[in-house]
Amino acid sequence: MIVAERKPMDEIVAMLAPHRKVLVLGCGGCVTVCLTGGEKQAELLAGQLRLAARQAGRTLEAAFDCITRQCEREFFDNLTEDPRTYDAVLSIACGAGVQYMSELYPEVPILPGMNTTFLASNVAGGVWEEYCRGCGDCVLAWTGGICPITQCSKSLINGTCGGTNNGKCEVNPEMECGWLRIYERLKALGQLDNYRTLRAARDHRKDRGGGVRRLVLKDMAESQESGNE
Amino acid sequence: MSEPVSKLESALRAGTFVFTGEIGPPKGTHIEPVIHEAVASLKGRCAAVNVTDIQTAVMRASSVAGCKLLLDAGVEPVLQMVCRDRNRLALQSDLLGAHILGIRNVLALTGDHTTLGDHPQSMPVYDLDSVGLLEAIVRLESGTDMGRDMKGNPNQLDGSPRFFKGCCVTPCAEVVDPQIIKLEKKVAAGAQFVQTQAVYDPAAFEAFMRNVESLKVPVLVGIVMLKSAAMAKYMNRSVPGVVVPEWIITRLTEASKEDRQKVSIEICGQLIRQMKSCCQGAHLMTLGWDHCVPEIIAAAEA
Numbered sequence: 304m305i306v307a308e309r310k311p312m313d314e315i316v317a318m319l320a321p322h323r324k325v326l327v328l329g330c331g332g333c334v335t336v337c338l339t340g341g342e343k344q345a346e347l348l349a350g351q352l353r354l355a356a357r358q359a360g361r362t363l364e365a366a367f368d369c370i371t372r373q374c375e376r377e378f379f380d381n382l383t384e385d386p387r388t389y390d391a392v393l394s395i396a397c398g399a400g401v402q403y404m405s406e407l408y409p410e411v412p413i414l415p416g417m418n419t420t421f422l423a424s425n426v427a428g429g430v431w432e433e434y435c436r437g438c439g440d441c442v443l444a445w446t447g448g449i450c451p452i453t454q455c456s457k458s459l460i461n462g463t464c465g466g467t468n469n470g471k472c473e474v475n476p477e478m479e480c481g482w483l484r485i486y487e488r489l490k491a492l493g494q495l496d497n498y499r500t501l502r503a504a505r506d507h508r509k510d511r512g513g514g515v516r517r518l519v520l521k522d523m524a525e526s527q528e529s530g531n532e
Numbered sequence: 533m534s535e536p537v538s539k540l541e542s543a544l545r546a547g548t549f550v551f552t553g554e555i556g557p558p559k560g561t562h563i564e565p566v567i568h569e570a571v572a573s574l575k576g577r578c579a580a581v582n583v584t585d586i587q588t589a590v591m592r593a594s595s596v597a598g599c600k601l602l603l604d605a606g607v608e609p610v611l612q613m614v615c616r617d618r619n620r621l622a623l624q625s626d627l628l629g630a631h632i633l634g635i636r637n638v639l640a641l642t643g644d645h646t647t648l649g650d651h652p653q654s655m656p657v658y659d660l661d662s663v664g665l666l667e668a669i670v671r672l673e674s675g676t677d678m679g680r681d682m683k684g685n686p687n688q689l690d691g692s693p694r695f696f697k698g699c700c701v702t703p704c705a706e707v708v709d710p711q712i713i714k715l716e717k718k719v720a721a722g723a724q725f726v727q728t729q730a731v732y733d734p735a736a737f738e739a740f741m742r743n744v745e746s747l748k749v750p751v752l753v754g755i756v757m758l759k760s761a762a763m764a765k766y767m768n769r770s771v772p773g774v775v776v777p778e779w780i781i782t783r784l785t786e787a788s789k790e791d792r793q794k795v796s797i798e799i800c801g802q803l804i805r806q807m808k809s810c811c812q813g814a815h816l817m818t819l820g821w822d823h824c825v826p827e828i829i830a831a832a833e834a
Binding site: 345378429456457458459460463464465466467468469470473474482483486495498499501502503504505 | 656658661662667678699701702706713729
């Protein structure tokens with residue numbers, strides 16, 4: 304899932320300063336699951352913004368709403384509020400939601416209430432940890448199911464560097480050395496040859512080097528096109 | 533076997549115990565004192581002198597510039613090259629540039645992470661890793677680069693470089709097997725010599741050397757001068773894969789301030805004497821105390 308965390312209040316207040324009537328819009332997708340950008344958080348944030356404005360001697364009309372997902376067109380039909388009747392929308396979806404909504408409502412400023420951070424798993428109560436970088440060229444088959452792109456701070460592909468320190472990474476004593484974990488796991492699986500194999504330099508066009516990435520399911524895209532005709 | 537490309541390669545082939553030194557370019561343009569010190573203390577004593585590449589991610593003048601000035605002063609340089617700051621375009625370009633300037637030894641390193649240095653906000657690159665960098669050097673030597681032309685054939689170079697290619701290893705890492713496998717990969721990728729991370733445990737080093745015997749590449753044991761007990765303790769706390777034993781800390785603690793340098797030289801000499809029979813040389817990292825190198829070598833040969 305995608306994790307996003309709320310921007311600092313000061314930054315949001317500054318962002319909204321030119322506006323009098325604002326809609327805080329939650330998203331029922333990933334950010335609801337990680338308890339940062341769902342309906343509850345939208346309601347809470349709208350209240351906090353009204354209070355902050357009052358304390359600063361300004362008036363702010365802040366309503367809230369939430370839809371199932373801000374990254375899909377059909378769900379915008381379920382809005383109870385009309386964004387066009389507001390000065391601005393503060394979206395607390397991930398960056399995909401904010402941008403997609405901006406395309407759907409070109410006449411309304413859609414502002415980001417969140418910093419979108421990483422692809423995560425929920426590893427403990429209230430704790431989400433990064434597991435995937437979306438690099439576009441998954442290597443987990445030969446790394447014992449542990450991602451070196453994510454779990455190694457240098458995203459190395461040929462094994463541990465000299466910065467592994469008592470099993471920890473040089474960048475952070477709290478962070479385990481990803482390659483040491485891969486080594487231990489491959490050893491336990493009897494697959495150390497996967498560590499020994501020389502790995503070629505990566506093709507960064509599959510990552511971020513080739514511009515915007517798209518997934519096109521040909522059959523579906525074609526049938527939709529003909530249906531539209 | 534092809535002709536050696538550098539004095540360092542010749543010396544290691546000749547089988548004599550080889551010393552290499554190390555200098556760090558300054559933060560700024562005032563490089564003369566560093567070169568002067570290298571000429572005064574290292575020239576004629578070290579087969580070659582490494583020039584660090586933005587060591588510990590603290591921004592400094594370039595390694596290539598330091599190498600060129602050493603060459604001009606009659607000291608053979610080893611160009612250290614880390615993967616942290618440049619993508620494959622820039623690394624290959626700088627390798628061609630280094631060869632054009634007359635630099636013939638290269639040490640391929642991963643590089644300390646950006647967040648450890650003085651520009652922690654900068655982008656960590658690591659487009660290639662140290663294995664990939666060695667492969668890139670070999671590719672350039674073969675007359676092509678890592679890219680392809682429109683027809684999908686490797687790009688041909690107009691003149692190709694040749695280097696004596698080195699790499700690094702941490703022999704005393706607490707879990708050493710993954711380090712050894714990585715070293716095997718570096719050698720398979722083209723590494724011809726090894727300069728190690730600092731070693732203070734001769735027994736662990738000897739065991740390590742037995743494990744890598746089959747690789748048949750010369751290994752220069754890394755010797756980092758300990759300037760004080762505090763520095764030794766700092767290294768134990770903060771430098772990955774380096775363990776300074778108690779006897780060294782005790783000797784540094786007991787030494788009076790004016791004796792400390794002498795004791796530090798003696799420790800280096802003693803470590804090299806204990807390890808010289810199982811390796812091919814020593815890489816001396818004096819951290820600015822270049823003037824101690826002649827005495828360290830004398831102590832090592834005593």
